[in-house]
Each structure stands twice: as C-alpha cells, then as structure tokens.
Amino acid sequence: MIAFRGVAWLAVLVVPAMLGVSAATPQQPIFSARVDTVRVDVDVRRGGRPVTSLGAGDFEVFDNGVAQKVDLMAAAAAPLDVVIVLDTSQSLDAKARSHLNAAGAAVIDALQPGERAALVAFSDRIAIRSLFSSDPTALKALVGAPMPAGDTAVNDAAHAAMLVGTAASGRPIVILFSDGADTTSFLDDRAVLDTARRTGSVVCAVTLGDRGGVLPALTDLTGGVFVKESSLARVATRFAEILQSFRRRYLLSFTPAGVAREGWHALTVKVKGGGEVRARSGYWSDAPATTR
Amino acid sequence: MATLHRVGTALVAFMVMAIPSAAQSPSETLMLDWLALVRSHEAGTMDDASASASELSPDQIDIFLPRALESIDVPTLKRALSMHTDIALAQQATLARPAVGSRTAVVLLDGLAIDDIPRAQPWRICWKLATGLATRRDQGPAIAAWFRATGAVLQQLGDCDLLAYHLDAGLSLFARDAVIALYAGTLHQTFADARVQAFIARRQAAPTMPSGISPLAQSKWAAFEQARRDLDRRMRVGRDAATRNEPQAADIELGLARDFFRRALQLDPSLHETRIRLAHVMSDLGNHEEAVATVKPALATTLGPFLEFYAAVILGRSEEHLGHYAAAGDAYARAAARFPGAQSAELGRSRIALTQGRADDAVAIAVGVVGPESPEHADPWSSYFRVHDPDAGALLAAWREGAK
Numbered sequence: 001m002i003a004f005r006g007v008a009w010l011a012v013l014v015v016p017a018m019l020g021v022s023a024a025t026p027q028q029p030i031f032s033a034r035v036d037t038v039r040v041d042v043d044v045r046r047g048g049r050p051v052t053s054l055g056a057g058d059f060e061v062f063d064n065g066v067a068q069k070v071d072l073m074a075a076a077a078a079p080l081d082v083v084i085v086l087d088t089s090q091s092l093d094a095k096a097r098s099h100l101n102a103a104g105a106a107v108i109d110a111l112q113p114g115e116r117a118a119l120v121a122f123s124d125r126i127a128i129r130s131l132f133s134s135d136p137t138a139l140k141a142l143v144g145a146p147m148p149a150g151d152t153a154v155n156d157a158a159h160a161a162m163l164v165g166t167a168a169s170g171r172p173i174v175i176l177f178s179d180g181a182d183t184t185s186f187l188d189d190r191a192v193l194d195t196a197r198r199t200g201s202v203v204c205a206v207t208l209g210d211r212g213g214v215l216p217a218l219t220d221l222t223g224g225v226f227v228k229e230s231s232l233a234r235v236a237t238r239f240a241e242i243l244q245s246f247r248r249r250y251l252l253s254f255t256p257a258g259v260a261r262e263g264w265h266a267l268t269v270k271v272k273g274g275g276e277v278r279a280r281s282g283y284w285s286d287a288p289a290t291t292r
Numbered sequence: 293m294a295t296l297h298r299v300g301t302a303l304v305a306f307m308v309m310a311i312p313s314a315a316q317s318p319s320e321t322l323m324l325d326w327l328a329l330v331r332s333h334e335a336g337t338m339d340d341a342s343a344s345a346s347e348l349s350p351d352q353i354d355i356f357l358p359r360a361l362e363s364i365d366v367p368t369l370k371r372a373l374s375m376h377t378d379i380a381l382a383q384q385a386t387l388a389r390p391a392v393g394s395r396t397a398v399v400l401l402d403g404l405a406i407d408d409i410p411r412a413q414p415w416r417i418c419w420k421l422a423t424g425l426a427t428r429r430d431q432g433p434a435i436a437a438w439f440r441a442t443g444a445v446l447q448q449l450g451d452c453d454l455l456a457y458h459l460d461a462g463l464s465l466f467a468r469d470a471v472i473a474l475y476a477g478t479l480h481q482t483f484a485d486a487r488v489q490a491f492i493a494r495r496q497a498a499p500t501m502p503s504g505i506s507p508l509a510q511s512k513w514a515a516f517e518q519a520r521r522d523l524d525r526r527m528r529v530g531r532d533a534a535t536r537n538e539p540q541a542a543d544i545e546l547g548l549a550r551d552f553f554r555r556a557l558q559l560d561p562s563l564h565e566t567r568i569r570l571a572h573v574m575s576d577l578g579n580h581e582e583a584v585a586t587v588k589p590a591l592a593t594t595l596g597p598f599l600e601f602y603a604a605v606i607l608g609r610s611e612e613h614l615g616h617y618a619a620a621g622d623a624y625a626r627a628a629a630r631f632p633g634a635q636s637a638e639l640g641r642s643r644i645a646l647t648q649g650r651a652d653d654a655v656a657i658a659v660g661v662v663g664p665e666s667p668e669h670a671d672p673w674s675s676y677f678r679v680h681d682p683d684a685g686a687l688l689a690a691w692r693e694g695a696k
Binding site: 124125126127128129130131151156159160163164166167181182183184186187188190191194195198199211286 | 485486487490493605609612613635636639640642643646647649651654655658659662663664673674
C-alpha cells in the first residue's frame, strides 16, 4: 500500500517559513565572459598518481580533430571560483545535513586568497543562496541556513549551479553533493548535459551509494570527478580532496585555429609520454565570438 | 442493537426511533439503526451521525448491507454512500487512527518511506454501496460521477493504493467512462514517477531487516516491506523489471498510462487533460513529435490555469527536445505568464536562452527565480500528480448536491 505524499505538501507547509535567505555579499555578477581563448582544466596521472611537472610542450590538444597551439597558464592567473551545491532533500536526515554543512564549511575554509565561493542548496526547490563571494564568514553562515526538506531535484540544481559558474572570473568548479537519486527535477538528463556543454564549469560530484543518475555522465563530460561515498561523515574529506586535486591541475589555453567557430567542439587532450588525462570533452561556441 | 449501544450518547435519539420489535432480528435492528444515522447525516460533514456510523466495522455492515441494497430506496442509499464517503475522507484527512479494521499504508517522500499510516477500510463499504446502486435503474451516471469525484480526491491525497482498487472497481462498472480511464492512466503515470520507483529500488537494495533495531523500527520495516510487495503486485506487468531496478519498469508503467490515455481520448476527444497527460507520457517515452502534436490542440482552447501551465511546459520540453528552441521558448513563456516565477517554467526559459546563445539572459532568469533575492513563488509542476481538472473539491461538491 502506498500513500504517495509528494512535494506539494511540503511546499505548502514548510516553504513559506524559509523565505528571506539572503546573499552573503550582494554583488553584480559578471554574466558574460566571451573570449576568443579556450581554457581547459586538465588532470594528468600516471599509475593513479598526479603528474605535476609537465610543460606546455608536453600536451597535445585537438579541437574537432585539428591540432592546436597550446599555452600553459599559471594557476595564479585564474584562481578558483567554487560553486558548492548541497542536497537538503527529505532523503537526508538532520544528522546527514549537519555532515553536509560541515563539508560546505570545509571548502570555504580551504579557499585561498583571491578565490571565491558561491552556494546553491536544493531539495525540490532550488536556492542560490549566494553568488560568488570572498567573504567566508557570510558564506559559512549561509551554509547552515534552514532549507525545507522535500524531493530531490539534482538536475535542476546542477543546471542552476553551472549557470552560476558562468559568472566566474577565475576557474569555475562545481562541487556537488547529493544522495544521487533525482526524484523531481523539471529538467531531464539530456537538458542538464546540454547545459554542461554550453557552460564552462568543471563539475565534481560526491554521492551516497550507486545511484548517481546523470552525475557520472555530467562529471565525465566536464572533466570532473564522480565519487561514490558510503559515509556522510567523509563527505567533507572528499570535498577537500577534490579541491586539493583541482589545484594540481594544469590550465591550458589556446586560440582555436583551423576550425569553424559555431557549434560543438570536441576536445581531445593527450600527454606526450602517456598518462591518464581528464579534461572536458568539448565546448560549445556561439557565433560570432568563442566562449570558453 | 448491542453494537450501537456502545457508540456514545449521540446515538440516543436515533435509538429511540429504532426500538426493535419482538419480531426484528439483530441484523434488522442494526440496519434500522444504521438507516437512522444515514437519514440524519448532513452530507459533507463529519457530524454525530457519521461519527457514530464510523464505529461500525465493515464486517458489521456486511451483515445487513446485501438486504439494504435490495430493499432500501435509491435516495436513501445515495445518502448512505454520501455518509460513508465522508467517513472515509475524514479518516484520511486527519490520518487518525481508526477504531476498527486497521490497515497500514506507507507515506512516501522523496522516494523514501517516512511513515506508515494505520487506517480503517471505510472505502470497502463505499464500493459495495456504489456497486449496488449502479444496478438500480438510471443510477449509472450518478455512480460514475461518484467514482470520478472520489477518484480525483484520492489522487489529490496521493493515495495510490486505495486509488488503484477504486479505479479497478470503477472501470469494472464503467468501462467506457473517459474520465475514469483518464484517472487510471494518471495512476500508472504516478507509478512511473521517480519517487515511487526510488522507493522500490531502495527496498530492493536492502531486502533484509538490519539486526539490533528497535521493536518500533521493526514494525515500520515490516510495514514498508509489505507496502513494497503490495506495490509490486499492483504494478503487475512492471514487477519483474522493477524488482531488478531496471529503468524499463517505469517505461512499462508509462506504456500502461499511454494506453489508458489513448482510450480516454477515443471516448471523449474534448477531454483536454487527457491530451496533456498523453503528451507528457509520449515525451517521457521519447516520442516528442507525437507529444507536440497531441498537446497543441489543447493549447488552442481555453484552459484553466493549471491545465494551461502543464500543457505549456510539456509542449516546451518536447519542442526543446526537437531543437525547436523558439517554439519551446514561447511555450515556457506562456507557462511563466500563467504562474509568474514558477521554478519549472523559468528554468525552462533559462535553458532556451542558453541554447540561443544568450548566456547572460539564462543566468539572469535563473537568478531572478531562485537567486538570493528572489521571492518564493508557487510552481504548479510540484502538484502535477495531485491535480485533476475539474478539481476534486468541485467534483465532490457536485456529487453531494446530486445525492441530496
């Protein structure tokens, strides 16, 4: 026997009490950063261990199959802009949410000078609690702000987070936690993956159990990592590892040459001498300018 | 008589009217007492009469109900149906622990069983009354209307289990009723929803009860497992796939929903809600061309706000799948105009802005609806599996009026 209590009940009973959550730092986001230069975050490993001593000449990048001239940017030239995305759905109890709040706070604590974070929380409702801010105190206060429990709209949240990421002035990375089972999003998997192709964020996700929904494909598409975790108490550690790992990545840049501007550009990144390379699988370019 | 003596002071007046003669059998006495309650009940309320009647177990009513269905006049039987419907709805609305006949249903939220609800089975009496009444001359339309009204209420309450039995009973009597077919399709659509599928998957992933849990948790575990088994039985065709946690379990339910919707549309092509739900199912099954062709005629008519919203967002999603971004944007904008700030429609709009190379607009739309400074707005999408049009309240009020 099933009495199916959907999101509408909670929307009516709980949501109005949660109004008034405000941004950590009111800011005017930079929504557009159209450039002719393509930047690609690249993780290189050999035998599972990160390789950190490569130069620009060690990389080969192909844009729609055409080899490109690559530069290696200094990480300091593009500090991290992290979008933290936390699940507050019904499937996570209060103790679980406290672990997640700690994980969010751990990321904020780990930010280095010049780096910023934005914050998105979600159940069936999406709440961009803060756009990019460098104020850790305000951000941490928002991490623990109450959010109504409800169904899980991870697809909708991922879409919103990637849009927030387009306001990054540095390297946009989305670090997302969910129990992995989308139960109520309006946007389907195809739409979320398309958003990923058209925006520049690298998406990394930590989930509980095996049911990741669209997240494995999303992280793979954007060059991020997908981590299955069995203990919520370790999510903070996983978040910190993702951030640390991201700082070891190479930031390649190139100006597309020999390819049409409009449309989808499949990217292939190789390392001379071999190695396991993780990078986004392509980028979308709208006419007339090339975005990231 | 002995049973009703125990039900409280409110019954005293009725008992005076129903003092048994020496010739009356216990069942006749019980029926007379029950009739007194029926005649004094005010439809749409939980008054003293219905409160007293709610103390009768279904088994007690079964003792005299066959005779009542043969011998009692139609208006009184309709009043009886009205009273027992009020009893059933009152128990569901309050989630009150019933006095008799407890069953357990689980409550799902986010694919998780969060509670189990003990409850009586007053609907069993309603179905018997309705079935008996349907055989009386000229009563078919009124009883079909009762199935529709109460079916809409059960969908609104999200009580899939009761609704399944309810619609089975309704379809067995009114196989050519377009609205009941629409409701049956909606139920299968609900079974295909990720929240129900997630519940099944979670139960399958943890098939044995963990050791060391409290007796209370053990009882919940047993109730949840029973619910999963009941759902498996209910879903029948999709059971094998569902228990293997395979995506086609949902597709099978969507297929059943599609078939019911198509039948409903054949029976009544003017039923716009059917078009909208059929289009949604076709979209979920990947047939976006048919989804667009199905839903467009509905949008060309005058629809209520909820149906117009659903039709527009479903059209938008299918047009987007087909790469018709301008048409999709128009559809989402129409939905957003109906319910300004609705998250689903606005996220759809932000998607279209992105596909049209307007990333700035995409972000502005999203931030405008779910950003730090954005106010809370209702989103009908979250009620999609609860709403029929006309709504349950209007249907029930109309039926009660007709039953007076």
